[in-house]
Amino acid sequence: MEDNVEYWTLLGLYEHPRLAKLEPEYTEGIEDIIEQAIHSGAPLRHTYNVSPKDTKPVIEKWRPAIAKEVAVVEKGFKRIKIQDVSSLKENHIVQELPSKLVYTIKPPAGDGLAEGEQSFCKRKARIVCCGNYAADDQGELYAGGAAAESLRCSLTYTARRRWRAGILDITGAFMLTPLPQGFGEVIYIIRPPAALVQLGLAHPDERWQLTHGMYGLRQSPKLWSSFRDQKLKAMVISAEGNEWVLKQGKAEPSMWMIYEAGGTQEPEGLVLVYVDDILVCGPLWLVRAVSAAIKTTWKASDLEMLEYDHEIRSS
Known part of the structure; x- marks a missing residue:
């Protein structure tokens, strides 16, 4: 980047080169898009990112999605008061982080059970903490995921074996991961998004003390990855009068082969994981x-199965 900027300057293309922050791309007029889908009777087929400023005038339409998200994330924190934070700081390392809501409009579930607007689209709100405000000394944070090549190989092998393929995703995966609670560990205090206070879903003086991971916390992917893999290694599947186990790949740790317990034959199936999305083939x-x-x-x-007339997508 530095070399390119110097080169452009020498060419006289830019007298004052600068760097600018890239903002996420939002779809404008999302409510008009939803109304058009309802009027035409054609459900949405794509996911749209929605700007928070566009949700404020119609925040009540988002209440069910936000309330649903609160019910998921509240399993991973304790509600405390502002004055409790001062007490925690006396004996612990405390980091206070803001949070925000991320809004998306997704295609409907497609199970034929939804009614009204939900049969044309799905409003989704996700609460994330602003982990970029956390201290830099966070240790190892990297968590690998299945590469596109691994997905292609899995599907090719599945077709060759004439297997079936289905996908499911873990609900609130990061919130299922316990945070380290030992001596010297950091205690994270989250300030709820303002929209929750506006909707009466949180008190202005309320703070959240994390007990489990949260989306946006930089350690969450690594912690969830380790927690998930430990569970998969210990998993025993009972089927057809036998027991089956998962063996993690060496070249591709995100791929797990399914073997009959104690057997050494070819795998009878495979599992491919990408964070909280799980593809099962066999x-x-x-x-x-x-x-x-x-x-x-x-x-x-x-479980959503791949059919010749039904495509599947990760959430």
Whole structure:
């Protein structure tokens, strides 16, 4: 970047080169898009990012989505008062972080059960803490995910074996991951988004003391990845009168092969993970059994199967 800027300056293209922050791309007029979808009877097919300023005038339309998100994330924190934060600082390392709501409009679930607006689109609100305000000394934060090549290989191998494929995602994955609570560990205090106070879903003097990970916290991906893999290694799937286990790949740690317990034959299925999205491939009975085992371990979406006339997408 520095070399390029110097080169452009020498060419006389820019007398005063500068860097600018890239803002996320928002779709304008989202309410008009929703109304058009309803009027035409054609459900939305794409996901749209919505600017917070466009949600303020119609915040009540977002109340169900926000309330649903609060019900998910509140499992990962304790509600405390502002004065409690001062007491915590006397004996602990405390980091206070703001939070915000991220709004999206998604295609409808497609299960035929939704009514009204929800049969044309789905409003989704996610509460994230602003982890970029946290101290820099955070240790190892990197958490790998399945590469596109791994997905292609998995689907190619699935087709070759004449397997089936289905996908499900873990609900509130980061909030399921316990934060380290030992001596010397940092305590994170989150200030709820202003929209929650506006809707009466949080008190102005309320703060959240994290007990589990949260979206936006920089440690969350790494902590969730380790927590998830420990559970997958210990998972035992019962199906067809036998037990099946998952063995993690070496070249691709995000790929897990499904073997009969104690067996050394070819794998009977595979699992590919990307953060909280899980692709399960294998004979239909095994895909369903693995999905059931995952849903016993974590709260997850319903298994969505890939069909010749039904495409699937990760959330």
